[in-house]
Amino acid sequence: MYVAVKGGEAAIRNAHTLLADRRRGDRSVPAIRLDQIVEQLALAVDRVMAEGSLYDTELAALAVKQARGDMIEAIFLVRAYRTTLPRFGYTRPVDTGRMAIERRISATFKDLPGGQLLGPTFDYTHRLLDPALAEETPVETPARRVEAPEQTPRVTDILGQDGMIEADGELPEGSETGDLTREPLSFPLERDLRLQALSRGDEGFLLGLAYSTQRGYARSHPFAGEIRIGEVEVELEVAELDFPLTLGRIRVTECQMVNQFKGSSRQPPQFTRGYGLVFGQSERKSMSMALCDRALRARELGEDITAPAQDEEFVISHSDNVQSTGFVEHLKLPHYVDFQAELDLVRRMRAEHERRDGETSDTQEAAE
Amino acid sequence: MTELATYNFAYLDEQTKRMIRRAILKAIAIPGYQVPFASREMPMPYGWGTGGVQVTAAVIGPDDTLKVIDQGADDTTNAVSIRAFFQKTANVAVTTRTAAATIIQTRHRIPEAALQTGQTLVYQVPIPEPLRFLEPRETETRKMHALEEYGLMHVKLYEDIARHGHIATTYAYPVKVEGRYVMDPSPTPKFDNPKMHNSPALQLFGAGREKRIYAIPPYTEVVSLDFEDHPFEIQTFSQPCALCGAKGSYLDEVILDDKGGSMFVCSDTDFCEDRQAKGHRGHLSANPAEAAE
Numbered sequence: 001m002y003v004a005v006k007g008g009e010a011a012i013r014n015a016h017t018l019l020a021d022r023r024r025g026d027r028s029v030p031a032i033r034l035d036q037i038v039e040q041l042a043l044a045v046d047r048v049m050a051e052g053s054l055y056d057t058e059l060a061a062l063a064v065k066q067a068r069g070d071m072i073e074a075i076f077l078v079r080a081y082r083t084t085l086p087r088f089g090y091t092r093p094v095d096t097g098r099m100a101i102e103r104r105i106s107a108t109f110k111d112l113p114g115g116q117l118l119g120p121t122f123d124y125t126h127r128l129l130d131p132a133l134a135e136e137t138p139v140e141t142p143a144r145r146v147e148a149p150e151q152t153p154r155v156t157d158i159l160g161q162d163g164m165i166e167a168d169g170e171l172p173e174g175s176e177t178g179d180l181t182r183e184p185l186s187f188p189l190e191r192d193l194r195l196q197a198l199s200r201g202d203e204g205f206l207l208g209l210a211y212s213t214q215r216g217y218a219r220s221h222p223f224a225g226e227i228r229i230g231e232v233e234v235e236l237e238v239a240e241l242d243f244p245l246t247l248g249r250i251r252v253t254e255c256q257m258v259n260q261f262k263g264s265s266r267q268p269p270q271f272t273r274g275y276g277l278v279f280g281q282s283e284r285k286s287m288s289m290a291l292c293d294r295a296l297r298a299r300e301l302g303e304d305i306t307a308p309a310q311d312e313e314f315v316i317s318h319s320d321n322v323q324s325t326g327f328v329e330h331l332k333l334p335h336y337v338d339f340q341a342e343l344d345l346v347r348r349m350r351a352e353h354e355r356r357d358g359e360t361s362d363t364q365e366a367a368e
Numbered sequence: 369m370t371e372l373a374t375y376n377f378a379y380l381d382e383q384t385k386r387m388i389r390r391a392i393l394k395a396i397a398i399p400g401y402q403v404p405f406a407s408r409e410m411p412m413p414y415g416w417g418t419g420g421v422q423v424t425a426a427v428i429g430p431d432d433t434l435k436v437i438d439q440g441a442d443d444t445t446n447a448v449s450i451r452a453f454f455q456k457t458a459n460v461a462v463t464t465r466t467a468a469a470t471i472i473q474t475r476h477r478i479p480e481a482a483l484q485t486g487q488t489l490v491y492q493v494p495i496p497e498p499l500r501f502l503e504p505r506e507t508e509t510r511k512m513h514a515l516e517e518y519g520l521m522h523v524k525l526y527e528d529i530a531r532h533g534h535i536a537t538t539y540a541y542p543v544k545v546e547g548r549y550v551m552d553p554s555p556t557p558k559f560d561n562p563k564m565h566n567s568p569a570l571q572l573f574g575a576g577r578e579k580r581i582y583a584i585p586p587y588t589e590v591v592s593l594d595f596e597d598h599p600f601e602i603q604t605f606s607q608p609c610a611l612c613g614a615k616g617s618y619l620d621e622v623i624l625d626d627k628g629g630s631m632f633v634c635s636d637t638d639f640c641e642d643r644q645a646k647g648h649r650g651h652l653s654a655n656p657a658e659a660a661e
Binding site: 325330336 | 410
């Protein structure tokens with residue numbers, strides 16, 4: 001006799017107990033602490049904050065630990081927490097021109113006000129595994145600038161002074177910046193929402209699309225005008241006060257791509273821009289975002305839409321890794337009711353096919 | 369309840385529930401129309417019922433009795449998980465009995481027992497747009513709905529007939545609601561389509577990842593698309609349920625061995641158990657004396 005499978009509840013409970021066991025691993029190895037993750041796996045924490053859209057290093061570290069290092073799972077944990085938080089208001093736009101800079105490079109100018117500053121980068125390291133790191137070895141104290149330069153203007157502001165490059169642009173009078181976490185997206189999007197989606201979009205997905213634009217699928221002749229990493233102040237306007245309140249500082253990475261544009265009968269030739277801004281330190285993500293942003297401006301700039309990276313609905317609908325992973329992995333859920341329906345149809349069609357085959361061979365025999 | 373102190377009744381905050389209820393009211397006012405809503409990230413993955421869970425969370429109250437099914441069964445893992453979620457966050461009564469439930473959240477099936485006035489059936493929907501596989505762009509499909517331009521769907525069904533001799537859609541079979549909107553019934557087998565027509569229950573559809581809610585109010589006309597010479601037909605099974613002997617219920621095929629042996633049993637576990645309790649027997653069920661022991 002067939003007994004319908006019962007005990008899903010017990011199975012789930014046991015699976016989760018096993019998961020917790022595997023997460024902890026060998027008990028003779030000390031458990032990893034959140035401050036260790038924050039300090040020593042800082043770029044993992046940054047990615048979780050960026051794509052989780054929540055700036056909190058400790059929560060991100062907790063998510064990394066809970067997810068056993070699975071980044072998308074950690075991002076999902078942070079998102080599901082973030083969505084329950086009340087909104088007190090929207091901060092003023094951060095002023096990256098006043099950033100406390102840790103790294104700043106421009107690929108378009110040899111030198112510029114504020115200087116080039118390599119900062120903590122993997123660039124120019126030789127990718128040789130370092131056996132010394134396997135042990136706890138003392139680390140040298142890094143050199144620091146004696147005094148910070150008075151001003152480090154953004155490259156786009158330098159180029160913008162003589163109209164060589166398009167300006168930052170303004171939202172139309174009276175329009176409010178959208179919030180994709182509070183309103184459903186409706187295509188076509190304005191650039192504010194598109195940039196929000198890109199900023200929380202999957203690093204790998206955007207990297208691949210950005211790469212495709214370099215290989216000829218919507219080529220935009222990009223130059224890394226400037227990449228800067230550092231801390232910016234977050235300010236909130238409070239109704240009772242006539243000055244903005246500083247809430248704190250966050251680390252961000254900003255990328256300004258400078259791209260070619262021919263100009264038109266109405267406009268003189270001018271460089272165009274693609275923009276990337278993400279939480280934490282991630283040049284790869286901010287550069288990919290800037291390339292994708294530029295490609296997605298095709299409609300606005302009157303360019304032919306020929307490549308995937310230019311297709312707003314395609315890119316934005318598929319850039320969110322929490323959505324993507326959920327729907328791809330939902331194929332693990334039972335589908336046997338639908339499969340039964342398909343089985344039934346295929347069986348019926350096969351039977352009809354056999355009958356037809358039989359009829360044809362009968363006719364052939366008769367003819368012979 | 370201490371561990372839950374930080375979450376509201378049924379998880380969602382009241383502002384979010386209000387937003388979802390507004391979308392639901394709009395959906396009820398325009399049967400079959402997909403209402404965009406600001407779907408939230410839920411603590412379960414997109415594609416695993418987040419739309420249905422948000423709809424249920426928005427309509428459930430402390431006095432409700434909830435039933436959750438997946439593939440017609442109350443004991444499939446995801447149904448167990450969603451039921452446990454509402455027990456934990458809303459502390460509501462749960463049941464496996466269709467007749468005892470005030471809200472039934474479902475994935476892929478409509479219960480066999482006829483629903484009653486006052487009951488709400490909440491569907492989990494993966495792809496709410498019936499035209500999506502004909503036209504991937506939302507900007508285009510919204511236009512097609514607005515203009516009632518459904519020719520493409522009929523062409524697709526016609527091409528099925530030309531190629532296979534049948535309409536080759538067996539689940540998520542498109543319906544027209546109240547003579548206006550073509551609607552995706554979610555991936556239920558077409559066997560269940562007739563149950564949607566003139567149902568006394570309220571039917572709500574939630575698609576979390578795609579951020580859409582739609583509805584069929586009670587006693588609404590729901591017609592499966594077809595042609596005069598190829599009328600809509602539901603699946604029929606050549607044998608009754610092996611456990612309860614039911615004819616005319618939707619059956620799952622259970623593989624018994626690796627030599628092609630299989631048996632067919634009701635996909636609706638409550639329906640099947642209820643029939644067995646009333647003494648109905650199929651050819652593979654234990655005899656009543658054994659069962660009693």
